[in-house]
Amino acid sequence: MSQLRRALAISCKDIESYYGKPPLITWGLMFPAVLILSLYVKDPATYLAIAPGIIAMTLLFGNTSMAAIVITFEKRAGTFQRLLLAPLSMRTIILGKAASASVYGLATALALWLGLKLVLGMPLVSPLLFLAGFILGAGCFSLLGLTAAVMVREVFEAMTLMNFFRFPILFISGVFLPLSQLPAWLKPLAYASPLTYVVELLHLGVTGHSEFATPMIPLLAILLFLLGSWLLAEAMFRRRAYT
Amino acid sequence: MESILAIAVSGLSKNYGSLEALSEVSFSVRRGEIFAYLGPNGAGKTTTIRILSGLLKRDAGEVSICGADVASDPVFVKERIGVVPDESNLYPELTCRRNLEYMGELYGLPRARRKSQAEELLSFFDLNGRATTPFGALSKGLKRRLTIAAALMHDPEVVFLDEPTSGLDVPSARALRELIRTINHQGATVFLTTHNLHEAEALSQRVLILIKGRVATLGTPGEIRQRVQNLNLLSVTFSAGIEAAPLLEACPAVLQASPQNGAWRLEVTEAQAALEQLLAFAGGEGVRISEINTITASLEDAFMSFLKEGEAKTEATP
Known part of the structure; x- marks a missing residue:
């Protein structure tokens, strides 16, 4: 309990220090909003096929970037050492950092959805699945960002490392092209991407339609990815946090 | 307990x-x-x-x-x-x-x-x-x-x-x-x-x-x-300015010479031999020794002595 309270303190401090800054909020909101609006202007009848994917993409870029920026910035400034000197378990540090990045991702994506709902009347068929997609995706992507950040020293190194992963999965995870339209040889790769399941959960939330037979498949898959990301982050933090 | x-x-x-x-x-x-x-x-x-x-x-x-x-x-x-x-x-x-x-x-x-x-x-x-x-x-x-x-x-x-x-x-x-x-x-x-x-x-x-x-x-x-009391330190004041290089050359018993508050702080191998060499050096330079004292080693002197010893040991290690 005491360690959980300390994780919460880390999260609150990070939100206070980094996530409430106007450039971050506008970047996280304006970029996807403009993309979705331009799709809507082009064809109001079909923008819903892509909007959930764009929101998932915001979640992916926002969370991985922010988690990575915060860690590399604190490593450079020496403030990350304060966490290592304090009586905190490695899990507490990871939880505190991932939770604040997740809150940022959640807040921007929810604000985006709310804006689209008010301006374009975007529907929400299943709020629970929509929220599950957000929360699990935000957690998974934050942990991947933390993992990349702890392996390097500079922000640009973390971004380069993550871009090798983020850009390719954009094209295979159903953001712009439904899974059913992907070439057969790409489908196994699509199933190996956590973004695929976040996109599907958001699709289910917004339109009620999915490429999967049951919502349990993307739900369980993203849960497994979340667990895998946590184990990976923990292993990397134990090996690299002190270097 | x-x-x-x-x-x-x-x-x-x-x-x-x-x-x-x-x-x-x-x-x-x-x-x-x-x-x-x-x-x-x-x-x-x-x-x-x-x-x-x-x-x-x-x-x-x-x-x-x-x-x-x-x-x-x-x-x-x-x-x-x-x-x-x-x-x-x-x-x-x-x-x-x-x-x-x-x-x-x-x-x-x-x-x-x-x-x-x-x-x-x-x-x-x-x-x-x-x-x-x-x-x-x-x-x-x-x-x-x-x-x-x-x-x-x-x-x-x-x-x-x-x-x-x-x-x-x-x-x-x-x-x-x-x-x-x-x-x-x-x-x-x-x-x-x-x-x-x-x-x-x-x-x-x-x-x-x-x-x-x-x-x-x-x-x-x-x-x-x-522990470094075998370190011989002298404080010598000459009646006029002198240079370190000729002093070290003329006095083989002086290992190190550094100016300190108008005097010279000397680390010597053996006080008696150093004194004789210093008197000869002063005579040759046409200056007088106006004051000479032994110095008690400070922590800094001890530190330097241990540092030299440590470096010598490292160099001697093949």
Whole structure:
């Protein structure tokens, strides 16, 4: 309990220090909003096929970037050492950092959805699945960002490392092209991407339609990815946090 | 029963690849003591602090802090120690007060205690007027003070201070030394690393000199000075100015000559032979020796002597 309270303190401090800054909020909101609006202007009848994917993409870029920026910035400034000197378990540090990045991702994506709902009347068929997609995706992507950040020293190194992963999965995870339209040889790769399941959960939330037979498949898959990301982050933090 | 030892280190070794940073280092620090850990740059001081505070894994040896091993029980040990790194590293965007309160949160202090402790420390370190100033906007000396205050938020039993006065102006350094004494009087054990020998001599009860990762000597400043009493030091004043080079050339018994407060401070192999050579040199130069005294070795002289000895041993090692 005491360690959980300390994780919460880390999260609150990070939100206070980094996530409430106007450039971050506008970047996280304006970029996807403009993309979705331009799709809507082009064809109001079909923008819903892509909007959930764009929101998932915001979640992916926002969370991985922010988690990575915060860690590399604190490593450079020496403030990350304060966490290592304090009586905190490695899990507490990871939880505190991932939770604040997740809150940022959640807040921007929810604000985006709310804006689209008010301006374009975007529907929400299943709020629970929509929220599950957000929360699990935000957690998974934050942990991947933390993992990349702890392996390097500079922000640009973390971004380069993550871009090798983020850009390719954009094209295979159903953001712009439904899974059913992907070439057969790409489908196994699509199933190996956590973004695929976040996109599907958001699709289910917004339109009620999915490429999967049951919502349990993307739900369980993203849960497994979340667990895998946590184990990976923990292993990397134990090996690299002190270097 | 609580041990009288705050820190016990035995056979501590650490290598960075082929570089031996620490080799078989052993020492202990009593509760309530100010213990100075001296060494030239690269001697292994910061490596030792990093190992003792749980930031770095050791290769061999045993380390006990407040009765526990930081490697096997890091949370227990970290709750009992406060660390002031060589660089002041609080959060630049947070105010002084918020920095202290956040440290209190990380150490699990209840809200009321966090607030009162932060106010007390701001007052103790004379930072009341800066409570709402961001850490990043403080001067170097004030940053150092707040970093020490942050390390004291949870009332640690042992405080590690890595080069606490490095880079500070004289008044700030002096004020900080007074604060270190007060912290110690209030009950904390202080482990101080420094290469400022006057500071070590003024503050500490015992001193360890570390040379190239090995313990060169350990004892009170007085004991350490005693160990180099075979070091012959003379203070010589000539009636007129002379140069070091001809003096060293004319007097083979003089190993080193350095000007000090209008006199020459000479390290000699044997006082009698040096005296004869100096008189001959003065006569040849047409000057008089107006004053000559023997000097008691200071901690700095002892340190230099151990440093030379350590370097000679390293060179002799194949």
